[in-house]
Amino acid sequence: MRFSLEKRDYRSKKMTILVPVISLLVSFILGAIVLSISNANPVRTYAAMLKGAFGSQTKIQYTIAKSIPLLLCGLAVGIAFRLKFWNIGAEGQYISGVIGITWVMQFWTFLPTYLLLPVGMVVGILFGAMWGGIPGLLKAQWSVDETLTTLMMNYIIIGYAEYLYINAWKAPRGNMGTILYPEAAWLPRIWGRVHAGIYFALLLVVILWFVLYKTRWGFELNMIGKNQRAARCQGVSIKRNIILAMLVSGGIAGLAGVIDSAAVTHQLTKGVNSGYGFTGIIIAWMSGLNPFVSILVAVIMASLETGSDALQIMKLPSAMGEVMQGLILIPLLAGSIFVEYRLVLHAKHKEAGL
């Protein structure tokens, strides 16, 4: 018996759905192995995680609140990935957004209070767009590799944010963190922990779906992502679209940061490098860059995080959530080959007459 991969005559619709689902299951099995090695009972751990994520109304609220910035980061990364622009800097663009809104909240005191939130959000989005636009510009103008620039720019902004909340913008009391935003400028909660940010996130899903699948710009992004040379021959400007897509991508990541700080943390402080931007990469990839599917994936990722918070109390390894998030990607990337190829079994040797 011999295996070989044979190209399919068409993309398998069944496989595009099956591969992410099976990948999720495989990653749970792999996770169980990791748990067994660290002397934890996998079944008990998973049960505890499930309970931690969805076990009560408050827990569900926590999970949903967490999935809001995750969803936005997934959408942000997804836009860039459509162009095969590997933006792994959503984390930095997120932080840039937080810095932007905090700047407004702290220093634009000449504004009436009711304007602080909307202006702060716009400035935060612009900050995120700028942080995403720089690598876009570098790539478009001088072909600077975007994986390096976006990654490195994360560390620049993380360091800068630290300097701000420990030094320059530190509140008079305490040893780190800015003063809290005026309470009137907080993004309101709508159901327990769940805040109004969810409206922005869901609205954006619909807008992005429309833009990506129904408009000329979405069509152009699709062409560039799938064959840049052909797109150029058809008159599509590659440079302009790379910069534009990265401004939008960075802006959405910035919005994620803006919303989370306006609704949850109310300040710039430790923990602003939450890892949402990195998890966004997994979300974008697992959802097949589809905005609607991203909602589901974002909730799964959020529940892995809230679920593993609950493990700590049970003296179980709380890093399990992150381990699982990472583990999902491996079978997913390996499995995506089955969308276009099928596995063929050969009996012993070549058939006669070939």
Place this chain on the structure above:
Amino acid sequence: MSEANTDETPVVRMVNITKHFPGVLANDQVSLTLHKGEVLALLGENGAGKSTLMNMLVGLYQPDSGEIYVKGDLVEINSPQDSMALGIGMIHQEFMLVGNMSVAENIILGMRDLPFIPPMAEIKAKITALSKRYGLQVYPDKIIQDLSVGEQQRVEILKLLYRGADILILDEPTAVLTPGESRDLNEILKKMLAEGKSAIFITHKMDEVMEFSHTVQVLRRGKSVSTCSTKSIKRVQDLANMMVGRDILFSLDRGPYKPGDVMVEAKDVVVLPLGGGKPVLDHVSFSIRGGEILGIAGVAGNGQQQLTEAITGLLKVDEGSILLNGKDMTNKTPLQVIKSGVSHIPADRGRMGVVGDMSVGDNLSMKKYRTNELSSHSVIKRNWVRKFADHLIEVFTIKTPNQDTSVKFLSGGNIQKTILAREIDSCGGILIAVYPSRGLDVGATEAVRQNIIKQRDKGNAILLVSEELEELLMVADRIAVMFEGRIMDIVNAADASTEELGMLMAGVERRNI
């Protein structure tokens, strides 16, 4: 060259080899014999099946049917490793070298039976010995990217010799060489033959056949049409005739030649290569009128593709100007050129012409999606796109299960018809077609040519780049011959002969013919 010893068992014998690709019969019952110490020249136009045949000998493709014997044994060659083990090595047109590694490192790269830490001193000594023996001057410590193209080719030859190859296949080895380097290559080959090695080389240059080979085999459209001893050839013209074939396969409907206003005009266009050096386009001037097809003849790589890219805005022009429909369009963006009425059928249909992962319908609308016909206020009108695509699929008889099928699953001919449909439908007076029938079967070729002629009869100006003289003589009204970035001459197709064009293509000035 000395006469080859033909008494022994042939070192390579390929018998009745047939190979299909989707829509193309690349090799049709081709047989080939190579003797020890012999150089066989494999001659033919592009797409004649030379490279396919050789790729089967080095294990890159497997034949659909037929047998291969090496040194008398029936063999099955499934990979380049298999062919190397049989002593067969190929030097491809594009060198397979790692630019920032040394000569010695490149030579041993990928060898399996080396110790974990290769004994470099020993390896270098062996390389030096080999290079002395065959007169291949190469220093093992030099870095590849510092070497000239000729030197890099020597490294490729050394790589094969180092691995013990005694049957060498060279794919257009002199295409990249200066005349001096070509003479050196000739000397090297002679030395290797004297040691009992054999070689096959692929070419479409007649003079090389006369200079290098003992035997010449001509392929045309996948079939072997002639094999003879080089000595028996009296005139170079005979070879050219064999290669191109006198038989015109089908006739095309065409209206009378009624040239209108000048629609395309190139004035002294110069394009310099990125790294500096000889210009890729050297003061190119011509004009095309409406209702006229200007053919561009020439061996691939003499600036034809750069010329079309300069016109379509894909390549920056350094000097001169390009006028399209009366307007100066020099160095305008591709979009501006498209909007001025230019359609483009690019040379590399898979990589430039279509987006393989998008549907036939999407690919058909890739020019018109930005017009009011298919979108309004930047929202694409999906229903209109569907109707539009179905219409084009019907008119151009594109064979596809439906318009939602990804283009990459279509055959080469139908991919080309998709491009043709899109470009002709959106054509605003000027059509640039680059190798439009390359690699297509007879039926698809005819459809492509007929469609191009139809555009001419409608009064459009057409630039047709082709490597097949037969096609140009049949389709074009005037033919410009390019050589090394220059236009050698422009002749009327009606008065032109294959021989004359062939000489111009080889860079022979007209007054010397």
